[in-house]
Amino acid sequence: MQYVVEGWSNMLWGKEDETPTPCGLDGDPFEALANGTRKPTEPHLLMGRKVGIGGMLKWGLGYGFDMLARAKENRMVCIPESYWKTQLEKALEELRDEAIEKGEDPSKVFLTEGDVLTAWTMKSVVGPQNMDPNRTVAGSIAMSLRKAFEGDLIPESSEHPYVGNAFGWGNVLVTARDVNRKPLSWLARQVRRAINEQGTRAQHEAYYAMVREGPGLPIVIFGDGGMAQIGFSNWSKAGLFNLDFAPARKVQKPGASCRPSYVQENHGPIKPVDGFFVFGKDEKGNYWTSAYKVKGQWDRLDEYLVEKLEKGA
Template sequence: MFGKPATPAKVPTDSVIAFRFFDDTPLWKAFILYSMFVFDDLLDPQKLHRSLEALVKRDGWHKLGARLRRNHNGGLEYHVPVEFTKQRPGLTYAHVDYAINAADHPLASKLPKASSQPAIVCDPDEFQDLIRSEGSPTSMREYLNQDIPQLGLYIATFKDKTLVTLYWPHTLMDAMGKKALLNAWTLILQGRDDEVVPPYGGGGDPLAHLGKNPAELHGLSNRRLSVLGLAKYGIRNIGDFFRTHENRMVCIPGSFIASLRAKAIEELVSAGVDQPFLTEGDVLCALWTRVAISHLPNDSQRLVVLNNAYSLRTALEADLLPKGAPYVSNAIGFIHVLLDTQEIFKKPLSHVAFAIRSGIQQLGTRAQVEAFASMWRESSVKLPPLFGSSRMHMITYSNWSKARLYELDFSAATVKPGEGNKKPGFPTYIQNNQFGLVLPNAFPIIGKDNEGNFWLSGYMNKGQWEKIGHQLSGMSYVKNKPSLT
């Protein structure tokens, strides 16, 4: 009676698809992702459901509706029904109509608006009741113990607002994979079915040989943590995984980042850097690094490692992942930037931003991607390599700006545009909730909204966000001259 739930019986007619190497990792198995898009309009939930369901039924897209099973070796594999039916649908779907204005709902009334200065605007976890039904999967085990598709859609409607949530295990896809799915879904919603192309790779693995032929050493190979180093790092930081964590969403006006970027480029020119280039993301990560380690002593020599997740698609477009071909899977690498705490605090923000940009340029080449993947393949537990020291403080960034999530166009499903809404059918707020493993000091950058504001969120140890809130309230910019004090 108290034993493990029975694993659903395998259906003989299901098509079996092997997992790709870089999907079948402990890291991605640990996360179940829920991505909520808020529209200040009334959208037609049936149109959204039917169009996404139609996508899952198209050739090449069936894997979205696959069931997760274990093979005889204990590994994961996909089982795709020969036909999606009411009994075995292509996606899990639920819709709740609250039939009131969002302002009259105790939770929906708290959905954040953009702020005029850098500020904490909400706790994304507070809205969990608006993103999922009771019983929706929050662990890989729940996917394995039920006959449910990987992809889920949950819609909550109010008289003046629509909340659309997609959820899936991270083993299915990364942020750019989600972008490819959203693009295809939008085309079907707009009646442009003939423009939808199947995901690249079919049932095979386009990255099957990535990392098997490194031509050079990784640029940080001499700083790679050994098994002993990883063990020491884990022991020193294990407490962080048992502390109480708090999740917060931060909004930073685009004009603030633009001002910081202009100032940083001026500083680099003055320092003798020839034609310096920085993205807004470089500057945002540099700014947030200083904020995220504000609890450390300013004169500390402790190593800080910025662990930047990034899409490999651009680096691999010449051979493995053709440009323009949607790849609905995980193609993620990590670029590590190593800095001392004192260096971050005492040198100009431009120094940190330029270190981030230099790391991307040096470690993001095709050859370095191959070298990194090679080390990943060497791991007996299939974990990506870490660089630094066992005493380091690590901050992880995952910048989804290239996915352009705020450009999602659901205007074709608009029933009633929001009053005064300049772009009906486009999201005004997006958040990500993760279940399973919670990584403290890991910050997904959701991207830039249609008003130019940047949004990021993350978990930190209880009490740190309160201090950060005070720090953010002291930031201002006057006449394009940003102040961080």
């Protein structure tokens, strides 16, 4: 999406010569992952947590029923800059203090804004549901395959960007007790660790080898049959809020921009429950996200957030 948006912007601004030619469509550069000619060089880190047939049936009857049969509601959530930035700074401070206590270098502590948003969302979803503390919570984070396979299966993006679908997954497996009781900094670090460790070329190869060996599904499910599933797809790098439509305005004011103040996706036909899309950050620094939840659960989440904010959490 990033390359499409950037190309669109270049065309609007008369910069056609700055738009790179996409990777050709005469073949699938990721075919090696699909047909097995690219053999994995290491096992997947979560191989021992792969859900078997019985667990998948149990999971499907729960999450699958919610996704396919139950009434759902879609809402937008705006996370103000004043809130998420405070949470990020607090999380980094806690992890640096922990590093110092362990005799480690605090300058190596690293979290992204997305890590904190993902961890905060997991807490916001799990908190109002009164889950069994031992229940597994699986956070599935969509990751692009491009960076891992540039210069290998696909050319460098700066030369010929690949604009087709190319995604893998990073999976965070924790318990409801961990999500509710441990600090946001701890959970954000689990998110960062999952992305770093499962986002390598070797791990993506191992993942798709497991897909090929599976029962015919396009994904591998990690965790257990009774887990709570929360999905994430962060579109911030697409720069949707940075797209400037000023040249398309009938009346142009010199130097005036015309950027989106609101972005929304239209998901279908299947609407995944607790599948969160992060659209990015608007010009005021606020993050916007959207999801479908089972009807009635948004009200509980809203009450939970109000209660947390009143307590200053």
